[in-house]
Amino acid sequence: MSAPGAVRRSRATHLLAAAAGGLLALAAQAQVWVRAAVPGPVGDVDVAVRGAVAAPGVSAAALVALTAVVACSLGRRVARAGAAVVLVLAGAGVVAAAVPVALSPAPVVAAAAAERTGAAAVPAGGAAVAPWPWVAAAGGLVVAVAGAGVLLRGRSWDVSARHERPAAAVAGAPGGPAPAADPAADPAAAWDSLSRGDDPTR
Numbered sequence: 001m002s003a004p005g006a007v008r009r010s011r012a013t014h015l016l017a018a019a020a021g022g023l024l025a026l027a028a029q030a031q032v033w034v035r036a037a038v039p040g041p042v043g044d045v046d047v048a049v050r051g052a053v054a055a056p057g058v059s060a061a062a063l064v065a066l067t068a069v070v071a072c073s074l075g076r077r078v079a080r081a082g083a084a085v086v087l088v089l090a091g092a093g094v095v096a097a098a099v100p101v102a103l104s105p106a107p108v109v110a111a112a113a114a115e116r117t118g119a120a121a122v123p124a125g126g127a128a129v130a131p132w133p134w135v136a137a138a139g140g141l142v143v144a145v146a147g148a149g150v151l152l153r154g155r156s157w158d159v160s161a162r163h164e165r166p167a168a169a170v171a172g173a174p175g176g177p178a179p180a181a182d183p184a185a186d187p188a189a190a191w192d193s194l195s196r197g198d199d200p201t202r
Contacts, residue, residue: 014149021142022065028136029058034105036127038113054108057097065090065143087147094140102133
């Protein structure tokens with residue numbers, strides 16, 4: 001693979017990974033993260049808490065990450081470096097919002113129970129935590145790693161882009177090979193062809 005091709009592949013890999021991580025976090029936060037049966041006025045009440053409620057910071061950070069991916073794909077060196085830093089911070093934000101819910105769901109259940117029953121009752125048996133908080137955290141980790149990769153390798157993308165030139169531009173540049181004259185469009189060239197015995201209409 002040529003160097004420009006390798007650079008394009010590297011750029012696409014990092015940006016697609018960051019976008020995939022952000023989308024994964026968004027998909028995870030839409031699922032039920034915590035479920036528990038809490039005592040209510042007339043018996044136990046099933047409380048199910050989705051990620052958007054349990055950790056609203058996940059969706060906010062994931063949307064910021066997706067916006068930063070667009071900025072990385074369109075911006076030049078300085079803008080791309082800034083967007084890469086945003087990617088790292090957004091990915092870390094997703095992880096920081098998701099992991100505490102997975103490790104300690106009791107506060108989330110208590111808040112949801114208070115809204116449903118009027119009493120912040122925490123079930124004695126604990127709450128069932130789905131894998132989705134960890135899925136969201138994994139998406140955030142991918143975003144952060146991809147952002148770090150963009151930050152470290154982005155300079156080589158600019159260097160490669162400066163060395164890529166279309167063949168037509170090189171041919172038309174000063175000092176480049178001059179295009180062959182068209183006898184049909186140049187009367188002087190047509191006269192020279194006739195002098196040599198050539199047929200300029202061929």
